[in-house]
Amino acid sequence: MMKSFKRILFAFCLCFICTTALFAQQNSKTQWFSHDRFGMFIHWGLYSAAEGLWKGEKLRYVNNYAEWIRYRNRISKEEYGELAKRFVWNQINPEEWVLLAKKAGMKYIIMTAKHHDGVAIWDTKIGDYSLNKLSGNNRDIIKELAVACKKHGMKLGFYYSHWIDWEHPYAWNHNQELTGHVNDKQYNQYWQEKVIPQLRELLTNYGDVSLMWFDMWIPYEKSIIKKEQLEQVVQLIHTLQPNCLINSRLGLPTDEKNIDFETFGDNQFGTSYVHHPWETPGTIAHSWGYNGQENEWKSTSQIFNSLISNVSLNGGFTLNIGPRADGTIPYESISRLEDVGKWLENHGEGIYGATGLDLRANQHDWGYLTTKTLGKETQVYAQVFNWPLDRILRISGIKSRPSHISTRIGATETNLKFEQKSGILHIKLPAKQTNPFVSTISLTYDGPLQLDKDIVAESTFGGFALNGTNAINQDQLQITKYDGKKPQHIHTKDGQIEWEIDFPEIGMYKVDLSAHNPDQVVANISIQIGSQSVSGKLNPNGKMVVEPNENNYTDEFVNTNLGVIKIDHIGRQKITFQKNGSKPLWLNSIWIEKND
Secondary structure (H helix, E strand, O other): OOOHHHHHHHHHHOOOOOOOOOOOOOOHHHHHHHHHOEEEEEOOOHHHHOOOEEOOEEOOOOOOOHHHHHHHOOOOHHHHHHHHHHOOOOOOOHHHHHHHHHHOOOOEEEEEEEOOOOOEOOOOOOOOOEHHHHHOOOOOHHHHHHHHHHHOOOEEEEEEOOOEOOOOOOOEOOOHHHHOOOOHHHHHHHHHHHHHHHHHHHHHOOOOOOEEEOOOOOOHHHOOOOHHHHHHHHHHHHHHOOOOEEEHHHOOOOOOOOOOEEEOOOOOOOOOOOOOOEEEEEEOOOOOOOOOOOOOOOOHHHHHHHHHHHHOOOOEEEEEEOOOOOOOOOHHHHHHHHHHHHHHHHHHHHOOOOEEOOOOOOOOOOEEEEEEEEOOEEEEEEEEOOOOOOOEEEEEOEOOOOOEEEEEEOOEEEEOOEEEEOOEEEEEOOOOOOOOOOEEEEEEEOOOOOEOOOEOOEOOOOOEEEOOOOOOOHHHOEEEOOOOOOOOEEEEOOOEEEEEEEEOOOEEEEEEEEEEOOOOOOEEEEEEEOOEEEEEEEOOOOEEEEEOOOOEEEEOOEEEEEEEEEEOOOEEEEEEEEEOOOOOEEEEEEEEEEOO
């Protein structure tokens, strides 16, 4: 997979694809991918036998992915090949991997047929650098996996490292940034004598291939690869496997002609609703390949959060495991996947065939909303991670009224009482959460939903937090994101900041403000709600200590109560923040809460 510093670059700009040429929201080929949502990645190859160590030394450099050990630890091709002797062939059974994926509720498997080390793990006729030839074993793991997938109704895809190959003398090796040894003609020799013939084998000899997953995280223009070479791959796939999907890391611009779904950066999750098919490739630990020194296992709750948050934004999640060289899967992986599978058995209707609502990402502090259409009805699933202490689930942004709401307690479906007040819905929950990981509340609507994307969501605490991410004029604001010290804040000198709240109750509401005044004079501010307003003065404030005795300081953001304001009718009202004068003010948030 990609290097860690590249992941950061990828997360900010997704620079390897052309985001202006988005493909269609859906086509017949991608329907299954958008329906299934959850799949298994398997990183298993020669690197699995190294287990993250080489001659007693751990992986070098900050990116300690176990599958990069040959490159990072500067291992020769010949010595690296000796790792094949460590494989325990009488224990390796790919069907067990398929059965675990099925038990976990996964619908497809992507197998690393060739990673960056250049070692084919199938019985390739192209060259001698394959797992079975190096080990002196005639088993074809890809064939066995394909048979098991067909037997158990699991879709199969292949990962193939096309750009990087540390075995072939004319393939790309990152050290060539220094040596410059490979020219275009030589690279094309690698392409035509290894990449194309091996892809032809994978697409011809193993039955239906549901997707091909490539791994170049920069645009082809910034690499040695030529557009014509990538188009050659596309044509080969379209000819041999017409229904096979191609991911965006092939390197071509993302469009329906060449690319079927977008692959985000490694462990990079969605931040907004995306209309075309997309997925996150993620790790269950840190490394993708097996690492005997691994100690960064993700919790089951993290896996649920990754999957459900992506589905709520119309995405999917491909979760990686790294079996050992004897084929066994670490217990940490098995236990987590079994937990996920048990949950999906009972709550999978909110994942499979579901998508999200086109609302703000992370709008609700208790969890996520997913949805699907069933005939004339619309089903919404509130996936609750944080069971509210007052047993009231607050949902904002759906103006339609549900016909009924229920949750499953054990094997019994229990109806729940609710109150609908304009765009705010209050659901009365049972005393205890219905699932230890994620509780699902099912809402049924008699027709299509009417949404309100602009209102500020009501918090689990019963108030409204107004900030840069939910302002209705946020595109006009200068927003600085949280940097580990200073909270996210809006740089404001003059002009207005606007929000909209759908107030569920009348009464007196208190107004608090969190801000930093970097100037030496008092800042005068006002907040207008409907026809009423509150105003206040913010004194200059300086630094605060982040950690003692470390000379570690940051700007202080002070919470200030501005008073109370009367809301005399329920429903939607505009809130306007105004700062007088031209001096700067850093506004973190405004908190509006009923003053009981």
